[in-house]
Amino acid sequence: MLISNVSITHKTTVLILIVIIVIIGVNAYITLPREAAPDITFPFIMVFSNYEGTSPSDMESLVTRPLERKLQTLSEVKEMTSTSMEGSSQIFLEFETDVDTDTALQQVRDKVDQAKPDLPSDMNDPIINEFSSSDWPIMFVVISGEVGLVQLKHIAEELEEEIEGVSGVLEAEIVGGLEREIRVEYNQDRLTAYGLVLSQVIQTVRNNNQNMPGGSLDIGEARYVLKAPAEISSPTEIDNLVIAVKDGKPIYISDVADIRDTYKDRDSYSRLNGVESVSIRVTKRAGEHLLRIAEEIKQIVNRREETLPEQVAITVTSDQSEEIYTMVADLENNIVTGLLLVLIVIFTSLGFRNAILVALAIPFSMLFSFFIIQSLGITLNFVVLFSLILALGMLVDNAIVIVENIYRHHTTERKPLIRAAMEGTSEVAWPVIASTATTVAAFIPLLFWPGIMGEFMGYLPKTVIIALLASLFVAMVITPTLSSIFIKASTRPPKKPKKGKSKQFGPIVRTYRRLLSFSLQYRLLFLFLFFSVLVLMIYAFTQSGLGVEMFPDTEPRRITVKLQAPEGTNIQQTNNFASKAETILKKYGNIRYVTTMVGNDGPNSAEIVVDMVDRELRKGPQEPGTDDGKIYFKNSNDTLEAVRQDLVASIVGAEVNVDKAEEGPPVGAPINVEIHGDEYEILAQIAEELKTNIQDLPGIVDLQDDYEAGLPEIQIDIDKERAALLDLDAATIGFLIKGAVNGIEIGKYHEGEDEYDIVARLPEEQRENIQNIMRIRIPDPTGDPIPLSSVATISTTSGLSAIKHIDQRRVVTVSSNVAKGFNAQRVLGEVRKIANSIQLPVGYVFQYTGENEEMQKSQAFMSKAFVIAVLLIAFVLVTQFDSILTPFIIMTSVILSFIGVFLGLIMTQKP
Structure with a gap:
C-alpha cells in the first residue's frame, strides 16, 4: 500500500502533521544561523616564528629550514609552503581534505617541539594556528x-x-592606534664615563621590579603571609634606582638614561575615508x-x-550581515514570485483551487527543508540560499502531476473524490518517484567533490537533494490528502469531443500536435537535424572564445587596492603612496567607504578596501545627483577598471594591484606561474624574462612577481677568534646589538589592570648612526667593558627581503589578473606558449597553479561526475521501465538539451 493511500484515509493525522511542519519549519527558519560563507575548516596549518632583527637569509637557515626538515616527515601533507622574511618565518602546511585537523594540529606541534633544539635559543616559541572560514571577519x-x-x-x-x-x-x-611603552633610553657616552655597561642597567631594573614571596609566619594563634612588594609603581620611580656605588656615591639610572613614557614605534596606519582611525576586527564562532x-x-x-x-x-x-539580509530577501522574493507564477499558470488550466493545492507545495517543501537543514547542523549561507533558489522551480513538479491526475480522475472519469485521490496518486506515484530520483541522481556525484572547492560547494547538492526529497514527501503525503478534501467536483456531465477533434486543447496545443505529427513523419530527418544543430552549437561555442571560468564574473561589492613599494621603503613613504591612492579614489562616485591599512604585511605594503554603494542605489553617468565632479559608473566592474588604470598611471615607485574582494574558497590568481629552482638569482632572471615577454599580451593586468630583492643590510662581522680571546661569544654580542637597535624588554609596568612593556634602547638620534652602534660596550666575564668595534667590523650589502619555498625548494611566482572582457583560460594559454619558448636551466621548471590548478581539478571531477550522473539516471530509468531502449530514448533529451545551453551562453556572451 502506498503511503499516499494511508494519508488519504487518515486526514486528521495529516492535518496535524501539516501544523507540525509549519511550526517546526517557521521556527527553524527564524533560528537557523545565518552567515555569508559556509563554515568550513580549511586543511591549512600555519607555523609562525618571530625572531626580530634577523635578515631573511638568516631566518631561512636558522629557523625555516630546521622546521621544514622536521615537518616534511608528516604524512598526508599535500604541500608545504614557506616564506622567510625580516624577523619572521611563515610555514603553511596544506593537508588532504579528509585529514582530521585536530590530529594534524597535534602532529605539527610534536614536530615543532622536536625542532626546537635546532632553533636559536633566544627566539620565542613558534606559534601554530589552523584556519577556518570563521576566521574571516564579519x-x-x-x-x-x-x-x-x-x-x-x-x-x-x-x-x-x-x-x-x-x-x-x-x-x-x-x-x-598607538601602544604605550615605558622606555629606558640609555646614553652610551654616560655609561662609558661611569664605567658601566648596559647589562648592569637591565639587571638593576629587573631586580627592583618584582614581588618576592617571603613565606608565612605564625604569630600567636594567627598565620601571616609575608611578601616583599617591589614592583615599580610609577615610571618616574625608575630614575631613582641605584645601579652601583662608586667612591661612596650612588649612580642612579637617571645619571645614564632618560625614562620616557612613550609609545612603541609606529608600524601601521589606519584611516577611514582619509581620516585617522582605529578598527576593531570582529569574528564569530562557528555555527x-x-x-x-x-x-x-x-x-x-x-x-x-x-x-x-x-x-x-x-x-x-x-558588514556581512547586509549581504545576508539581501540574499535572504532574494530567497523570500523568489518564493513569493514562484507562488504567484504557479497560481497563474495552474489557474489557466486547472482552476483556482487546484492552483492553490499545487502552490502550497512550495512553502510546505521549503519549511520541511529548513527543519532538515537545521537538524543536520547546516547554516543558511549564500551557497545554501542559491541552492534553495535553484530547487525552487522543481518543488511543484511532483505536485502538478499528482493534482492534475486526481483532478482528471474526479472530473473526467467521474470517480468519487477519495477514490480519485487514491487511484490518481497511485497511477503516477512511481513515475513521480522515478522523476525525483533521476534529478537527485544528477546531484549525488557532486557530494563527492574533492578538495577545498568540494568542502565549499558540497552544500549545493546537499541542499538541493534535501529540497527535492521534501517536495516528494509533500507530493506523496500532503498534496493527495488536501486534494481529497478541496478539489471541487464538477456538476456538469462530461462532453464527448467530436470525432477527430479535441476541444480540451487550446490553439497552442493544437499547433504543437500538428508540429509533432509532421516531425514523426520525417523522424530520421529531424533527428539528423537536431544532432547537427547540437554539433553546430558546440562548434560555435568553441570558436566564440568564451571558454570556461571558475566563478561567474559578477559585480563586486568591494574593491581591494594593494600597494607594494620596493623593499627598504619605510612605512612613512608607503603611507604617502596610500594617501595618494586615497586622493585618486575621491574622484569616483558610488563609493561608500574607503578603508586604508598601511603596514599590515610589512612597512612597504598597504591595502585599501573600497566598499561600493548597493547596486540598486548606484548612479550612472548623467543621472540626477552626479553633478559633483565625480566619475560615476553603474557597474562596479567599470569602476574597478577605471580605478586600476588611474592608479597604475598615477602612482610611480610602487606596484599597484586592483582586484575584487575575494569571495568563495581561495583559488589564487587567474594567471599564476611558479618557477621552481635552487638559485634565487636565476629564478629572478627567469621571472623577469617571462614578465617582459607576456606584459603586452591582451588581457594581462596587474602583472607582478614575488621576488623581492634589494633589502639594504648593514653587516656587523664578528671576529670570532678575537672575541674568543676576550671570552666573548657571538650570541652575547648579537643579543646586545639587537637590544641597542630594537630594544630589550627588561620588565613590565602595571597600571590598574593594564600591563605595559619596559624597554631598554638607544635613543633614536644615536640609532641613526652605525658608528654609535659600534661604540656599544660589551662586558667580558670579569665585568670589564669591551667596545664592539674592537671585535667586529661593518660592511654594507643588499640581501633578499623574502625567500619563498614550496616543498623545501626555492620558488618565485609570476602572477596577474585578467582584464574585464577577457577569458582567463585563453589568456593563460597564450602565457603557456610564451613560457614554453623560454630555455630553462637544468633543474628549473614552470608550474601553473592558482585558479587554473583548481579549475583543472574541478573540470576533471565534473567530467567524471557527469558520466556517473548519467549512469545513475539511466539505472533509475531502466529500473522504472524494465527496458534498455526506452531509457536510451529518454536520455537523448539530456544530450540534445545542450543545444539550448550553448545557444544561451553564446547569446548572453557568458563563459
Whole structure:
C-alpha cells in the first residue's frame, strides 16, 4: 500500500502533521544561523616564528629550514609552503581534505617541539594556528575622528570589551592606534664615563621590579603571609634606582638614561575615508547566528556613540550581515514570485483551487527543508540560499502531476473524490518517484567533490537533494490528502469531443500536435537535424572564445587596492603612496567607504578596501545627483577598471594591484606561474624574462612577481677568534646589538589592570648612526667593558627581503589578473606558449597553479561526475521501465538539451 493511500484515509493525522511542519519549519527558519560563507575548516596549518632583527637569509637557515626538515616527515601533507622574511618565518602546511585537523594540529606541534633544539635559543616559541572560514571577519567597527590616536585607541578598548561580551563573538581584535611603552633610553657616552655597561642597567631594573614571596609566619594563634612588594609603581620611580656605588656615591639610572613614557614605534596606519582611525576586527564562532550578532554589536555601537564627542564617529564597514539580509530577501522574493507564477499558470488550466493545492507545495517543501537543514547542523549561507533558489522551480513538479491526475480522475472519469485521490496518486506515484530520483541522481556525484572547492560547494547538492526529497514527501503525503478534501467536483456531465477533434486543447496545443505529427513523419530527418544543430552549437561555442571560468564574473561589492613599494621603503613613504591612492579614489562616485591599512604585511605594503554603494542605489553617468565632479559608473566592474588604470598611471615607485574582494574558497590568481629552482638569482632572471615577454599580451593586468630583492643590510662581522680571546661569544654580542637597535624588554609596568612593556634602547638620534652602534660596550666575564668595534667590523650589502619555498625548494611566482572582457583560460594559454619558448636551466621548471590548478581539478571531477550522473539516471530509468531502449530514448533529451545551453551562453556572451 502506498503511503499516499494511508494519508488519504487518515486526514486528521495529516492535518496535524501539516501544523507540525509549519511550526517546526517557521521556527527553524527564524533560528537557523545565518552567515555569508559556509563554515568550513580549511586543511591549512600555519607555523609562525618571530625572531626580530634577523635578515631573511638568516631566518631561512636558522629557523625555516630546521622546521621544514622536521615537518616534511608528516604524512598526508599535500604541500608545504614557506616564506622567510625580516624577523619572521611563515610555514603553511596544506593537508588532504579528509585529514582530521585536530590530529594534524597535534602532529605539527610534536614536530615543532622536536625542532626546537635546532632553533636559536633566544627566539620565542613558534606559534601554530589552523584556519577556518570563521576566521574571516564579519565586520569592522571603525572609530575615527580628529582627537588623536591615543583617545581613539582608548575608545576602541572600551568597545572591544563590550563586543567580546556578545554571545557568539569569537574575538574582537583592535587594529591600529598607538601602544604605550615605558622606555629606558640609555646614553652610551654616560655609561662609558661611569664605567658601566648596559647589562648592569637591565639587571638593576629587573631586580627592583618584582614581588618576592617571603613565606608565612605564625604569630600567636594567627598565620601571616609575608611578601616583599617591589614592583615599580610609577615610571618616574625608575630614575631613582641605584645601579652601583662608586667612591661612596650612588649612580642612579637617571645619571645614564632618560625614562620616557612613550609609545612603541609606529608600524601601521589606519584611516577611514582619509581620516585617522582605529578598527576593531570582529569574528564569530562557528555555527552562530551572524544577523543576531551583528544587530547586537550595532546596538552597542549606537549606545556608545551617544556618549562620544561630536568629532568622533563609529562606522561599521565590510558588514556581512547586509549581504545576508539581501540574499535572504532574494530567497523570500523568489518564493513569493514562484507562488504567484504557479497560481497563474495552474489557474489557466486547472482552476483556482487546484492552483492553490499545487502552490502550497512550495512553502510546505521549503519549511520541511529548513527543519532538515537545521537538524543536520547546516547554516543558511549564500551557497545554501542559491541552492534553495535553484530547487525552487522543481518543488511543484511532483505536485502538478499528482493534482492534475486526481483532478482528471474526479472530473473526467467521474470517480468519487477519495477514490480519485487514491487511484490518481497511485497511477503516477512511481513515475513521480522515478522523476525525483533521476534529478537527485544528477546531484549525488557532486557530494563527492574533492578538495577545498568540494568542502565549499558540497552544500549545493546537499541542499538541493534535501529540497527535492521534501517536495516528494509533500507530493506523496500532503498534496493527495488536501486534494481529497478541496478539489471541487464538477456538476456538469462530461462532453464527448467530436470525432477527430479535441476541444480540451487550446490553439497552442493544437499547433504543437500538428508540429509533432509532421516531425514523426520525417523522424530520421529531424533527428539528423537536431544532432547537427547540437554539433553546430558546440562548434560555435568553441570558436566564440568564451571558454570556461571558475566563478561567474559578477559585480563586486568591494574593491581591494594593494600597494607594494620596493623593499627598504619605510612605512612613512608607503603611507604617502596610500594617501595618494586615497586622493585618486575621491574622484569616483558610488563609493561608500574607503578603508586604508598601511603596514599590515610589512612597512612597504598597504591595502585599501573600497566598499561600493548597493547596486540598486548606484548612479550612472548623467543621472540626477552626479553633478559633483565625480566619475560615476553603474557597474562596479567599470569602476574597478577605471580605478586600476588611474592608479597604475598615477602612482610611480610602487606596484599597484586592483582586484575584487575575494569571495568563495581561495583559488589564487587567474594567471599564476611558479618557477621552481635552487638559485634565487636565476629564478629572478627567469621571472623577469617571462614578465617582459607576456606584459603586452591582451588581457594581462596587474602583472607582478614575488621576488623581492634589494633589502639594504648593514653587516656587523664578528671576529670570532678575537672575541674568543676576550671570552666573548657571538650570541652575547648579537643579543646586545639587537637590544641597542630594537630594544630589550627588561620588565613590565602595571597600571590598574593594564600591563605595559619596559624597554631598554638607544635613543633614536644615536640609532641613526652605525658608528654609535659600534661604540656599544660589551662586558667580558670579569665585568670589564669591551667596545664592539674592537671585535667586529661593518660592511654594507643588499640581501633578499623574502625567500619563498614550496616543498623545501626555492620558488618565485609570476602572477596577474585578467582584464574585464577577457577569458582567463585563453589568456593563460597564450602565457603557456610564451613560457614554453623560454630555455630553462637544468633543474628549473614552470608550474601553473592558482585558479587554473583548481579549475583543472574541478573540470576533471565534473567530467567524471557527469558520466556517473548519467549512469545513475539511466539505472533509475531502466529500473522504472524494465527496458534498455526506452531509457536510451529518454536520455537523448539530456544530450540534445545542450543545444539550448550553448545557444544561451553564446547569446548572453557568458563563459
